[in-house]
Amino acid sequence: MAKRPLRHHPLLSAKLTVRQEQSWHARIALLALVTVLVLALLYVAFVMGKRSVSAVGPGGISVLQLQEQITELSNERDQLRQQTNTIDSKLNIDRSMQKELMDQVKTLTADNQKLKDDLAFFESFMQAGTGPDGVAVQNLKAELVAPGQLRYRALLVQGVKKSSEFSGEMQLTLNLVQAGKPVTMLFPDPKSGDAAKLKLSFKHYQRMEGVIPLPEDVTVKSVQVRVLEHGQQRAQQTINLST
Numbered sequence: 741m742a743k744r745p746l747r748h749h750p751l752l753s754a755k756l757t758v759r760q761e762q763s764w765h766a767r768i769a770l771l772a773l774v775t776v777l778v779l780a781l782l783y784v785a786f787v788m789g790k791r792s793v794s795a796v797g798p799g800g801i802s803v804l805q806l807q808e809q810i811t812e813l814s815n816e817r818d819q820l821r822q823q824t825n826t827i828d829s830k831l832n833i834d835r836s837m838q839k840e841l842m843d844q845v846k847t848l849t850a851d852n853q854k855l856k857d858d859l860a861f862f863e864s865f866m867q868a869g870t871g872p873d874g875v876a877v878q879n880l881k882a883e884l885v886a887p888g889q890l891r892y893r894a895l896l897v898q899g900v901k902k903s904s905e906f907s908g909e910m911q912l913t914l915n916l917v918q919a920g921k922p923v924t925m926l927f928p929d930p931k932s933g934d935a936a937k938l939k940l941s942f943k944h945y946q947r948m949e950g951v952i953p954l955p956e957d958v959t960v961k962s963v964q965v966r967v968l969e970h971g972q973q974r975a976q977q978t979i980n981l982s983t
Contacts, residue, residue, distance in 0.1 A: 875896065875897070875967055875974045875975045876975050877896055877967060877976065878894070880893070880963070881979070882963040882979060883981075888953060888954045888955075889953060890963075892949060893948070894947075894949070894977070895947050896910070896940060898942065898943065905942065906940065906943070906969070907940065907941050908940045909940055910948055911968060912964065913925070913963070914960060914963055915962045916954075916955075916958045916960055916961065917958065918957060922961075923955075940967065961980065961981060962978055963979055964978040
């Protein structure tokens with residue numbers, strides 16, 4: 741008996757095609773899922789690695805250790821700054837005390853000089869009378885205290901035999917050298933009027949002192965003090981300056 745040849749059945753062909761398409765779709769879906777999982781694992785590994793790197797500093801030191809070292813260094817810096825401020829305060833106190841001591845020395849020196857002047861005064865005051873009409877100039881002193889400023893000091897006394905009060909004025913004559921030429925300067929300036937005069941009014945003594953402004957570029961050679969009464973000279977004293 742002869743066999744019949746197989747015929748291509750349309751339904752069978754359609755089923756094979758559908759199964760073949762479903763198999764490729766499944767493979768693609770599975771591949772996509774695997775790809776997503778791999779990418780997810782790579783991302784997790786990247787994040788963990790980044791955290792691990794950020795948590796470790798140079799030489800394998802952790803960030804926490806670095807922060808602790810920074811805190812210690814900051815504390816040491818603050819302590820050193822506080823010590824520096826303390827030292828500065830002590831230095832300022834020392835400077836203040838040194839300035840105070842220097843001021844006290846200057847004051848004591850000035851007081852000592854006044855005591856010497858007073859001693860000289862009492863020595864002269866014990867005399868019966870000195871100079872014309874018993875009036876005398878004692879302890880005339882003059883010194884440059886600053887550029888263009890001459891300080892003078894004089895003690896005027898009247899002998900114990902004179903019971904009346906002396907009234908008059910004092911005038912200073914400065915012998916200067918300016919631009920190589922001798923110059924004479926009167927103080928106070930006679931042109932300045934009566935208000936500028938150095939008035940004298942005492943029975944036993946009177947201390948006179950002040951500062952005379954000098955012209956520029958002058959050298960003081962000598963200072964003379966004259967005591968005047970009604971325009972008449974009653975006493976005088978001259979001193980030479982070493983400048």
